[in-house]
Amino acid sequence: xxxxxxxxxxxxxxxxxxxxxxxxxxxxxxxxxxxxxxxxxxxxxxxxxxxxxxxxxxxxxxxxxxxxxxxxxxxxxxxxxxxxxxxxxxxxxxxxxxxxxxxxxxxxxxxxxxxxxxxxxxxxxxxxxxxxxxxxxxxxxxxxxxxxxxxxxxxxxxxxx
Numbered sequence: 001x002x003x004x005x006x007x008x009x010x011x012x013x014x015x016x017x018x019x020x021x022x023x024x025x026x027x028x029x030x031x032x033x034x035x036x037x038x039x040x041x042x043x044x045x046x047x048x049x050x051x052x053x054x055x056x057x058x059x060x061x062x063x064x065x066x067x068x069x070x071x072x073x074x075x076x077x078x079x080x081x082x083x084x085x086x087x088x089x090x091x092x093x094x095x096x097x098x099x100x101x102x103x104x105x106x107x108x109x110x111x112x113x114x115x116x117x118x119x120x121x122x123x124x125x126x127x128x129x130x131x132x133x134x135x136x137x138x139x140x141x142x143x144x145x146x147x148x149x150x151x152x153x154x155x156x157x158x159x160x161x
Contacts, residue, residue, distance in 0.1 A: 007032050009040075027053045064095040064110050066142050067150060071112055075136035082132070085120040100147065107148050115155035129154055 011028035013019055026042035041056035052058070057065075068091045079086050091114045098108040114133065118124065124132060133152050137143055143150050 023051065025051055025053075027056060030057075060095055060097065060107060063107055064093045067110050067140070067146070067148075068093040068112055068114075070140040070142040071133075071136050071152070072114065074139040075114070075116070075132060078132055078135050078139065079116075084118055084122055084124060084132075086116055087119040088117040090115045095148075109149045109151065111151045111153055113153050113155055 008031040009028060010031070011026075014025055017024035026047055028040050030038040030040050032038070039053065039056040040062070041053035041058055042051070043058040043060050044052040044054045046052070072089050072091060076086055076089065091112055093110060093112045095107045096109040096111075097105065100106045100108055116129070133154055137150065137152060
């Protein structure tokens with residue numbers, strides 16, 4: 001399978017900005033192929049406001065969000081094929097910026113904290129749930145594309161609905 005995924009990214013210099021000194025706004029737009037426009041910026045944890053926009057998506061959030069979303073989508077597909085009825089899936093992933101093995105700075109670790117609720121008579125055991133997450137991790141295209149360590153910590157408060 002070879003598919004291409006695209007977006008358009010645009011940033012413009014504000015007339016009052018001092019680009020040479022690094023005092024310029026990092027806010028920019030992502031235009032998706034479906035026409036949706038997302039506001040993006042650097043993280044205010046790295047580049048303080050007002051040069052970053054706290055209400056915009058930042059690359060670190062997009063990265064961990066892409067990993068978590070991909071894992072969820074793979075998990076849902078695998079669970080459905082095994083006739084489990086997933087009624088809710090939540091996650092609060094965390095990415096840790098740090099030094100990579102080659103000495104560069106990057107998101108060295110992403111931890112997913114998926115909490116899945118199942119409905120119906122067929123409920124996975126703890127071991128089956130772990131296996132479903134392992135299979136989802138191996139099936140996730142994004143996880144297969146990055147050098148970051150990815151840990152999955154399924155939450156144990158699974159309740160049937």
